[in-house]
Every structure is written in C-alpha cells, then in structure tokens.
Amino acid sequence: MSQFENVSVTKQANVYFDGKVTSRKVTFADGTVKTLGIMLPGEYEFGTAAAELMEITAGELEILLPGSSAWQQVVGGESFNVPANASFKLKIHQLTDYCCSYLD
Amino acid sequence: MSQFENVSVTKQANVYFDGKVTSRKVTFADGTVKTLGIMLPGEYEFGTAAAELMEITAGELEILLPGSSAWQQVVGGESFNVPANASFKLKIHQLTDYCCSYLD
Numbered sequence: 001m002s003q004f005e006n007v008s009v010t011k012q013a014n015v016y017f018d019g020k021v022t023s024r025k026v027t028f029a030d031g032t033v034k035t036l037g038i039m040l041p042g043e044y045e046f047g048t049a050a051a052e053l054m055e056i057t058a059g060e061l062e063i064l065l066p067g068s069s070a071w072q073q074v075v076g077g078e079s080f081n082v083p084a085n086a087s088f089k090l091k092i093h094q095l096t097d098y099c100c101s102y103l104d
Numbered sequence: 105m106s107q108f109e110n111v112s113v114t115k116q117a118n119v120y121f122d123g124k125v126t127s128r129k130v131t132f133a134d135g136t137v138k139t140l141g142i143m144l145p146g147e148y149e150f151g152t153a154a155a156e157l158m159e160i161t162a163g164e165l166e167i168l169l170p171g172s173s174a175w176q177q178v179v180g181g182e183s184f185n186v187p188a189n190a191s192f193k194l195k196i197h198q199l200t201d202y203c204c205s206y207l208d
Contacts, residue, residue, distance in 0.1 A: 004113045013161075
C-alpha cells in the first residue's frame with residue numbers, strides 16, 4: 001500500500017535528536033496510530049510504550065533488539081517488531097524512511 | 105488547525121539535499137495537495153511549478169524571494185508566498201517544520 005487513505009495527519013512534526021529523526025503522526029478512522037518518519041545516518045536509542053512494528057520503506061540500518069547481543073541488518077522492504085516497554089538501538093547507515101505501527 | 109482530517113498520505117517521503125529537507129505528501133478529498141516538511145539548518149534553493157504558500161509551523165529562517173535583493177526573516181507562525189515557475193532561497197537557522205500548499 002503506497003498511500004494511507006481517509007486518515008488524519010497531525011500538522012506539527014515529532015522531532016528527536018536535533019532533527020536527525022523526525023516523524024508525522026497519522027491517525028486512522030479506527031483510532032489506531034502510525035508514524036511516518038525519517039532517520040538520518042547516526043546511532044539512536046528509542047524506548048517503546050506499546051509494542052511496535054517498524055516497516056522500513058527505504059534505507060539501510062542495523063538494529064539491536066532487547067534481549068539480543070547481536071546487531072541485525074535491516075534494509076528497505078523489511079520490517080521488525082519491538083516488544084512493549086522496551087528499548088532498542090539503531091545504527092542508521094543510509095537515510096531511512098520508516099512507518100511505525102503501535103500495536104495494542 | 106492542528107490536524108488535517110480525511111486525507112490521504114503518501115507513505116514514501118520526498119527527500120532533498122541528502123535528507124536535510126524531507127516532506128510527506130498529503131492529498132485532500134478535493135484533490136488539492138499539501139506537503140508537510142522539515143528543513144534542517146543549512147542553505148537551500150527550491151524552484152516552484154505552481155505558486156506556493158509556505159506556512160512555518162515552527163523554526164527560524166531567512167528567505168530570498170524572486171525579484172527581491174533583501175533577505176527576509178521568517179519565524180514559526182508566519183507564512184510567505186512564492187509565485188509559480190520561480191525559485192527562492194532559504195537560510196535555515198533553526199530546524200523548520202513547514203506546510204506547503206500548492207495554489208492553482
């Protein structure tokens with residue numbers, strides 16, 4: 001799906017790490033939320049509240065998921081899940097365009 | 105208006121200047137288009153096809169509009185127009201969150 005239909009978009013961006021990571025909140029008719037974001041090259045750590053599905057639209061990165069000691073490579077077209085109430089690390093090698101879904 | 109309702113959002117971002125400027129395309133029910141974008145500190149030049157209204161949600165920048173020799177300061181909450189088929193320059197001093205409307 002290249003486009004989300006019949007949604008609301010919050011005008012103000014979410015900004016992290018001095019703008020090296022930014023995203024827009026998209027709210028669906030059923031109340032669920034996704035964010036469409038950009039991560040510039042660098043290393044970041046994020047914490048989750050709800051569990052998350054991270055779909056990589058484009059880019060190249062490595063991730064270190066909670067409970068794991070091995071970095072995994074992820075590229076455009078792939079996705080990964082992060083459990084709730086956890087933190088995960090990312091090494092962005094190429095600008096990464098992502099879609100994050102927040103799972104109940 | 106803090107949110108756009110009943111719109112479509114293109115999943116893939118628009119990326120310019122190695123990711124220092126990125127935006128998301130928002131299409132309204134009446135077919136009109138806006139982009140919600142981020143400009144990181146730096147100097148950029150853009151060209152227009154249709155005339156554009158640039159609304160600055162947050163940030164601090166200077167602009168040099170076509171036909172003008174004086175840079176103008178613009179801050180969050182302000183906006184400016186750019187005529188069709190023209191180019192304009194920007195000096196972004198603070199991360200700038202913007203909404204661009206394409207005018208017929």
